[in-house]
Amino acid sequence: MSIKFLESLEQTIKERFDNPSESSYTSSLFAKGINKVAQKVGEEAVELVIEAKDDNEDLFLNEAADLMYHYIVLLRAKGYSLEDVTKILEERHK
Numbered sequence: 616m617s618i619k620f621l622e623s624l625e626q627t628i629k630e631r632f633d634n635p636s637e638s639s640y641t642s643s644l645f646a647k648g649i650n651k652v653a654q655k656v657g658e659e660a661v662e663l664v665i666e667a668k669d670d671n672e673d674l675f676l677n678e679a680a681d682l683m684y685h686y687i688v689l690l691r692a693k694g695y696s697l698e699d700v701t702k703i704l705e706e707r708h709k
């Protein structure tokens with residue numbers, strides 16, 4: 616079920632890339648360019664690491680979600696999809 620939702624989220628993100636909307640945070644992120652998108656992934660990763668060291672489980676999970684969203688946005692900004700990454704993981708799988 617979660618994987619199906621991720622596919623749907625990725626599709627929505629792709630739509631915001633292909634057909635930018637003024638009211639969309641995702642479109643505004645793409646408009647700022649790859650450096651900004653990559654910076655956001657770095658920031659969210661650091662925030663996740665910080666929360667991993669604390670004991671607020673809700674904040675930790677929310678930072679994990681922020682990172683996953685921005686990670687999918689970064690993949691799209693670079694012209695890739697989650698499937699491109701999972702293919703590599705499948706090839707590595709022992």
Ligand SMILES: N=c1c2ncn([C@@H]3O[C@H](COP(=O)(O)OP(=O)(O)OP(=O)(O)O)[C@@H](O)[C@H]3O)c2ncn1[C@@H]1O[C@H](COP(=O)(O)O)[C@@H](O)[C@H]1O
Nearest residue numbers: 624627628631636638639640641642655658680681684685
């Ligand atoms: N899952 C998300 C999602 N997770 C986090 N965020 C946004 O990520 C930002 C993270 O907060 P920050 O404080 O780090 O950033 P900020 O200060 O708002 O902005 P910056 O200037 O730092 O970029 C917030 O604005 C959140 O709303 C998201 N924005 C959109 N989505 C989903 O993306 C899809 C498309 O949404 P729209 O782009 O709104 O159309 C929908 O399914 C949304 O639910």
